[in-house]
Amino acid sequence: MLNDLQNLHLAWQIAIAAALVVAGVFSILGSVGMLRFPDFFMRLHAPTKATTLGVGGALVASMMLAWSRGSFGVQELLITLFLFITAPVSASLLAKAALHLEVPCQAHKVAQSSKDHLDQGVDKV
Numbered sequence: 309m310l311n312d313l314q315n316l317h318l319a320w321q322i323a324i325a326a327a328l329v330v331a332g333v334f335s336i337l338g339s340v341g342m343l344r345f346p347d348f349f350m351r352l353h354a355p356t357k358a359t360t361l362g363v364g365g366a367l368v369a370s371m372m373l374a375w376s377r378g379s380f381g382v383q384e385l386l387i388t389l390f391l392f393i394t395a396p397v398s399a400s401l402l403a404k405a406a407l408h409l410e411v412p413c414q415a416h417k418v419a420q421s422s423k424d425h426l427d428q429g430v431d432k433v
Contacts, residue, residue, distance in 0.1 A: 316376050317376070320372065320373075320376040324369045324372050327365050327368045327369035327372060328365070328366060328369045330365045331361075331362045331363070331364070331365025331366040331368075333362075334358045334361040334362035334365060335359055335362030335363070336362075338354050338355045338359030338360075338361075338362060339354075339355070341353070341358060346414045347413055347414040348406050348411050348413075349403060349406065349411075349413055352399055352403060352406075353399075356396065356398075356399035363391055364388055364391065367387055367388045368384075370384045371385060371388075
């Protein structure tokens with residue numbers, strides 16, 4: 309397998325590596341966002357957006373590898389479509405369930421904290 313990758317044209321190697329790096333960055337950002345955000349709704353936003361793009365980037369890299377070998381990469385395309393369709397739907401259902409269960413939201417506290425921080429910066433000028 310490694311020899312197959314080394315025999316690829318340099319442009320394919322760079323494109324696949326770039327897609328994997330972008331996928332890794334989005335996955336890490338989604339994971340960090342999930343850990344750092346204060347409440348359920350904000351934590352739900354990070355993995356559904358950023359991590360979906362991370363997995364999508366890895367699948368794009370896999371499709372490029374398939375294309376470089378002369379096949380179409382139908383499996384990767386179907387997985388990508390399935391992921392991009394189901395992730396927003398599942399996030400919406402989780403958010404609706406949390407609203408129904410009246411899960412506390414700290415968005416107003418975060419917004420007020422940001423406004424206070426900006427007001428302090430304006431007073432110092």
